[in-house]
Amino acid sequence: MENQVLLSVKNLKKYYEISQGMFKEKIVVRAVDDVNFTVMKGETFALVGESGCGKSTTGRAILRLTEPTDGEVIFNGTNLALLPYEKMRSLRKHMQMVFQDPYASLNPKKSIRQILMEPLKVHSKFDKKESLQKVISILQIVGLSEYHLDRYPHEFSGGQRQRIGIARAMILQPDFIIADEPVSALDVSVQSQVINLMLELQKEFGLTYLFISHDLSVIQHMTDRVAVMYLGKIVEIAKTEDLFNNPKHPYTQALLSAVPITHPKEKKERIILKGDVPSPANPPSGCTFHPRCPFAMEICKSELPDQARFEEGHTVNCHLYSQNKEEINYAISHS
Amino acid sequence: MLDFIIKRLIQVVVVVLLALTVVFFLIRLSGDPTALFLPPDASREQIEEYREMLGFDRPIYIQYGEFMVNAVQGDFGQSLRSKEDALPLVLSRLPATFQLAISALILSLLIAIPLGVLSAYKRNSVFDRISVALTVLGQAVPSFWLGLILIYFFAAQLNILPSGGAGSIVHLILPMITLAAYSVARFTRFTRSTMLDVLRKDYIRTAKASGVPTIRLVGRYALKNSLIPIITLVALDLGTLLGGAVITEVVFAWPGVGRLLMQSLMNRDFPIVLAGVFIVALIYAVINFIADILYAYVNPQIRVK
Ligand SMILES: Nc1ncnc2c1ncn2[C@@H]1O[C@H](COP(=O)(O)OP(=O)(O)OP(=O)(O)O)[C@@H](O)[C@H]1O
Ligand code: SF4
Numbered sequence: 148m149e150n151q152v153l154l155s156v157k158n159l160k161k162y163y164e165i166s167q168g169m170f171k172e173k174i175v176v177r178a179v180d181d182v183n184f185t186v187m188k189g190e191t192f193a194l195v196g197e198s199g200c201g202k203s204t205t206g207r208a209i210l211r212l213t214e215p216t217d218g219e220v221i222f223n224g225t226n227l228a229l230l231p232y233e234k235m236r237s238l239r240k241h242m243q244m245v246f247q248d249p250y251a252s253l254n255p256k257k258s259i260r261q262i263l264m265e266p267l268k269v270h271s272k273f274d275k276k277e278s279l280q281k282v283i284s285i286l287q288i289v290g291l292s293e294y295h296l297d298r299y300p301h302e303f304s305g306g307q308r309q310r311i312g313i314a315r316a317m318i319l320q321p322d323f324i325i326a327d328e329p330v331s332a333l334d335v336s337v338q339s340q341v342i343n344l345m346l347e348l349q350k351e352f353g354l355t356y357l358f359i360s361h362d363l364s365v366i367q368h369m370t371d372r373v374a375v376m377y378l379g380k381i382v383e384i385a386k387t388e389d390l391f392n393n394p395k396h397p398y399t400q401a402l403l404s405a406v407p408i409t410h411p412k413e414k415k416e417r418i419i420l421k422g423d424v425p426s427p428a429n430p431p432s433g434c435t436f437h438p439r440c441p442f443a444m445e446i447c448k449s450e451l452p453d454q455a456r457f458e459e460g461h462t463v464n465c466h467l468y469s470q471n472k473e474e475i476n477y478a479i480s481h482s
Numbered sequence: 483m484l485d486f487i488i489k490r491l492i493q494v495v496v497v498v499l500l501a502l503t504v505v506f507f508l509i510r511l512s513g514d515p516t517a518l519f520l521p522p523d524a525s526r527e528q529i530e531e532y533r534e535m536l537g538f539d540r541p542i543y544i545q546y547g548e549f550m551v552n553a554v555q556g557d558f559g560q561s562l563r564s565k566e567d568a569l570p571l572v573l574s575r576l577p578a579t580f581q582l583a584i585s586a587l588i589l590s591l592l593i594a595i596p597l598g599v600l601s602a603y604k605r606n607s608v609f610d611r612i613s614v615a616l617t618v619l620g621q622a623v624p625s626f627w628l629g630l631i632l633i634y635f636f637a638a639q640l641n642i643l644p645s646g647g648a649g650s651i652v653h654l655i656l657p658m659i660t661l662a663a664y665s666v667a668r669f670t671r672f673t674r675s676t677m678l679d680v681l682r683k684d685y686i687r688t689a690k691a692s693g694v695p696t697i698r699l700v701g702r703y704a705l706k707n708s709l710i711p712i713i714t715l716v717a718l719d720l721g722t723l724l725g726g727a728v729i730t731e732v733v734f735a736w737p738g739v740g741r742l743l744m745q746s747l748m749n750r751d752f753p754i755v756l757a758g759v760f761i762v763a764l765i766y767a768v769i770n771f772i773a774d775i776l777y778a779y780v781n782p783q784i785r786v787k
């Protein structure tokens with residue numbers, strides 16, 4: 148089971164065209180711009196980055212909740228991006244999404260029974276009686292009960308609603324769940340309950356998660372590997388532990404420096420980035436991080452950095468390392 | 483729910499009584515009508531006698547009290563001109579107004595909802611742009627002008643439709659279109675924007691994520707959730723539609739309450755004006771009342787409260 152690729156995302160792009168009226172040129176927002184990563188079966192892969200860097204769009208484009216502009220999404224050997232509508236629709240039972248806002252993601256006009264029955268009905272998995280059994284058992288699994296069946300979403304608390312959202316995603320017994328900031332809308336006290344529920348479910352059903360978040364402490368706590376996103380691109384991928392112990396990309400270093408220190412002896416200087424995140428409609432040339440990067444060099448302004456690879460699948464897109472690599476290569480080839 | 487209904491019913495009564503009160507005083511402030519009904523050479527005594535006969539000589543608050551007491555019993559007096567009973571006269575014109583307003587409403591819903599849904603679904607397409615442009619136009623054009631233009635083309639030039647009057651379906655066509663134009667535009671825009679809102683909602687995404695087919699997503703899920711705001715708007719607009727009917731009725735000589743009200747106002751035939759206002763206000767308040775109940779019915783969030 149280990150080391151088997153479940154999902155592989157290649158050169159994924161999602162551009163939004165925004166028209167500004169009839170005679171003006173359209174603005175192109177590069178929400179996701181050439182994203183590559185793979186997710187292994189059974190792991191929890193995190194996507195982290197500041198607001199607006201394209202995390203949600205990446206998640207949605209993978210599931211084709213929004214049509215990708217370009218790229219491949221290979222899930223269990225099938226390229227989802229090329230799949231005809233009907234095929235995609237029936238494949239959806241294998242991959243589900245838990246959304247950020249448990250208030251908005253449940254249809255307010257439907258009772259919990261209807262909400263949970265719907266996926267079963269759509270994929271006609273079971274007959275009516277079996278479906279109800281299934282619904283009741285999933286409710287119990289997420290910590291609710293049969294007694295809640297005929298309530299409406301607004302009668303529940305945020306945490307309970309997110310449990311319902313998770314139940315809904317789980318009911319088709321998917322292999323893969325994209326959780327888009329599943330706890331960020333919840334009270335801190337409720338967050339850990341929901342996270343623990345997700346971890347238990349993963350253990351029990353062998354789920355694979357793509358976990359989207361901007362909360363580094365949650366990521367440190369529950370994920371196996373992390374990809375750091377900045378302005379629609381992935382700048383660093385590493386095992387969670389490696390990333391937290393040894394962040395290589397200047398942006399990752401800055402992000403991590405903002406996390407509160409857990410060991411009082413540890414000394415950390417907070418790196419304050421200059422300026423704001425630029426707009427994805429008008430990204431800087433070269434390395435898009437260069438206007439804010441404390442280590443920016445001349446080459447960073449004009450050339451997009453290649454991926455530099457380190458041990459254990461740690462990859463970084465930054466000229467600091469690609470230059471080193473060249474030097475190393477040079478040294479090797481001349482020795 | 484019963485509490486809610488009773489509360490809203492009381493509001494209906496208050497609204498109607500208030501409307502009557504305001505109109506009663508406004509109309510009295512504009513002077514008394516006796517001069518209009520008597521020959522120009524009538525003597526002072528004759529005028530005084532006439533005023534006395536109609537009760538206009540007494541203090542206004544007494545007149546008001548008497549009017550209200552009679553009004554709540556359904557007695558609005560008689561036309562100053564024809565001596566017909568005011569309320570039955572107004573009521574006899576009601577079916578014509580309803581016919582016009584309801585056919586215009588049905589026409590606009592039949593056009594606007596599919597148009598709005600398609601526009602939203604195909605957002606930014608050529609179809610959407612044309613429909614948006616048309617709705618802007620539809621809302622901007624004043625109905626009396628549209629009415630006259632339609633009369634010019636279809637009645638005067640092409641001579642295929644009557645320019646006014648009533649009696650058959652053919653007579654209904656032009657006034658119905660005139661009255662519907664504004665609502666079509668308004669409902670289309672509103673349906674489009676509500677649908678766009680709903681289609682952007684996470685729960686539509688949730689449904690899509692679990693594999694609900696697009697047609698059902700748009701036609702059932704999104705439309706169903708858009709229906710509440712649409713119903714509310716339609717209900718609120720029914721009042722406007724009835725108001726618009728007044729002008730349309732005048733342009734097309736449609737024999738409804740609107741035309742009667744207008745004529746009576748010109749003639750200062752107060753009892754009919756007040757009976758007309760009573761009926762229009764009552765209908766308006768009752769429509770909103772029904773809209774509220776319906777709204778509560780389709781929206782479980784309100785029902786629980
Ligand atoms: N439908 C859309 N039309 C145009 N631009 C969009 C659309 N959806 C997202 N964007 C833009 O794409 C960029 C990425 O948005 P996205 O929602 O993926 O970011 P995010 O990383 O999930 O942020 P957050 O943490 O706020 O959820 C943003 O600049 C956003 O404004
Ligand atoms: S490529 Fe240059 S600008 Fe970009 S992160 Fe590395 S050093 Fe900074």
Ligand SMILES: [Mg+2]
Nearest residue numbers: 202203204327
């Ligand atoms: Mg997001």
